[in-house]
Amino acid sequence: MNPITPILHGMKITFEHLFKKPVTLQYPDERPKVAQRFRGLHGLKVSHNKAKCVACYLCPTVCPAKCIRVEAGEDANHDKYASVYEIDMLRCIFCGYCVEACPVDALKMTGEFELANYKRSDFVYSKERLLEK
């Protein structure tokens, strides 16, 4: 084969792309469109001004990465609530089992994917950080 042909072929492809819409994103100036069912950072749903979570311990039980820590407390009405709810994002594998297991639909996974941080301890998300804003 003529050695020039593949080069010309390559140039053609390159040239064509000059007129196509770019696939790369100019992140962070440009933001990706996150799909609805994307499994990003968890969120604790709120209803009647408090977290819906009743600290039933099903999510820590089902979690394959064992990265959820829940401690239950008793509130003034003797109801159960999560006095501690923590997820260690460094260990989470974003499988979504926790969301599936929750019997009261208190947990969701958001589109939030920017989880980089400076310290390991910052990856342990406390209840306050997880509460849906």
Place this chain on the structure above:
Amino acid sequence: MVNLTIDDKQVSAPKDSTIYDAAKLNGIKIPILCHDKKLKPFGACRMCLVEVEQMKGRQIPACTTPITEGMIIRTDTPDIIKARKLVLELLLLNHPLDCPVCDKGGDCDLQNLTYDYQVNSNRFVDSKFQHEIDYNNPLIERDMNRCVLCGKCVRICDEIVGFGALTFIDRGIETKIGCEFEKGLNCEFCGSCVSVCPVGSLLARPFKFKSRFWALNKQNSVCGYCGTGCNLTLGVKDNKVLTTIYDENQGFHKGQLCVRGRFGYQFISSDKRLTKPMVRKNGVLTESTWDEALEVVAGRLKGGTDVAALATARLTNEEFTLFKKLLEKAGTKNFDHSAGYAHAALTDGFARSFGTSASPASILDVQKSDLLLVIKTDTYETHPVVGFEINMAVKNKGVKLTVLSDKRGKLSKLPNAKTLVHTPGSEIVILNALAKAILDAKLTDGSASIIPGLPELELSLAAYGADAVYSQCGISAADINKLASEYAAAEKALIIFPVGQAYSGHTAELATAAANLALLTGKYGKEGCGVLCLSEKNNSQGAVDMGFYAQNGSMNALQILDACTSGTVKTLFIAGENPLNSYPDKDKVKSALNAVDFLVVSELFMTETAAMADVVLPVCSFAEKEGTFTSADRRVQYVKPAVRKGIQTKTDYEVFSDLICCLGGQIPPSTAAQFDEIAGRVPGYQGLSHASLRINSAFAPVSITPAFVVPKVPAPVTTGQGMLAMVTGSALYHSGTLSQFGEGSMYVCPEAYVELSRTDAAALKIADNDLVNVSSNAGKLQLKAKVTARMPSGVVFVPYHFSAAPVNTIWNGAAVTPVSLSK
């Protein structure tokens, strides 16, 4: 055996079985909800329906139907499944279904059955129950909305516990479980109802929301409180003991526990536990290192003819043996436990009468006997699970019960129980009178004549005619003669009495007097017979078996304290004992501990005794160590660590090992090897090893060499004009001084009290809960009054246990102390 067919399988079962038992025996599973093997058949829930061909295929409950020869039974036809589903649907109809917040989730029979039978929907509609939930009780939360009315709680509290706190209230759909007049629960808090409740209606409040059942690490252990030696399962999470778990197959008691075992576990993972060794520097106890602390202690022990030691009866057998070796290495023979007298019934009384320092009877004999003679109703309080056995013997087996006591109590309330209330302190007189009555009426057994000492005994009893003792003990001659003839006539009879630091009247003499009765009538060495001495703490019997007490002229506990005061003992090693609170005469103990040059205390907590020490060593509870405990009836049981010990704590075994090394001895062997050595030496322990005990506990058999011994009778106590007779003892909710750190016990019995009769209360114008001053020769103490119907007039009862109001400020060890009460 009866032959029958279950699900096409030819099986056989004992003839008193129900269909459920027969199926279970042959590995066929029938679902149950209201049935419990410990309780009488009830048949409330209809989960266990089966079809019996001979009954034209009618559906009948398996748990209440006895088997008959040739029965053909089907347990899983589509019709039965349908019927069971209907039962579940109806149960779930008004049920709150709040499993996510219900502590029973994961361990709930209703939940499991619903899952097994896939009851996903309900054909019926009705509103949920709206019963009020009892959140106020510190130990038991009652949520009747979740109740399936299986009646197990009602039945266990009645049939086994014998308290009867719970009952069905109202009828029809309104039916619920409640207490009298729908008041709060105020009972023994043994937690039996909680343990058998198949759903989340009755829950342990101290454990509320702490963890899920499946997340708990279940660790088998042996209760660390009393000598009954109940087995228990600790629920552990994150190295913390969070609860006790019911296991119906555990121990002779089938998982039954008392309030201390069930709810008093908090001391194990308490944050008040000592975590670091402490050494007194410039007068203050300062945190230190093990190296420093052990060096200081070893320096004092070296060449220690002036060394003495006191130990708690809660150490393991291995620790007692090693402690003894350490002390012998240091050069002293002066060591003792349990105030020196609480073990005398065994080490002196039984040693003389039976030739062995152990009881010639076991707790299993209680239900096999025909007649029980219990000395002091307090037996129920000191050893509650033995009390359950007595309940069951009386109620289910028709065993006759006579109680000799200075007050009435729980045992007096059992059906047909006879309580002979005597003048405090006259137990031995009565036992002697009984012996005399047996001799006079010629009711002795043939075997008695060959036992040495009979003529001397007969002679010594001359003054104990039933009429003659009336003035001393207040029991009529007729009662004494009747009891004597009943006891002698019974085929099997068992005498039971507790001992302990608060029962200073239960001496060696009492033990010999009781033993004489058994020997005279040949009621020993046979099933259901004998004399059972219930030693106080979880390893009191072990301490005796290991020989950790004053022998051959060495000093006993009280002499050791005297020697501290006089200066002959300069170094005192106290392992876990809290004499300042639990030995008689607080002032005397205090001056002894002040006087002694050097005091080292190994403890779990900063007790008042530890606070006086020069060195405090933080050691481990029963749940953090390996070893063996010997129960009051010589069951040798193995314990293994259920939780890791604190980083800076050591087991007593390690402490003694390290000290032996510091003194230049060889490194002692492992606990298992130490036990092998014990097994080779201690009579009855032959053939036992950690490996075998790990699988099954074992009785160390007792061999008896009988002898009649003349008991020395203490002089009767005369309480002067206007004075009352104070007797000391144990409260149901407590054991020793350790239970003060078990929150469960403290919730329901937080402080000491003085219990007095209604007549005395009326005469002194004292009402319940009044603060009264109790004064004796020794001192004065302010206590809350508890006016009860069980106390005879002229007698008051004060429990020990409590540091905040230690009874030893007014009690110097006498069985009966004259006191006066004033507001």
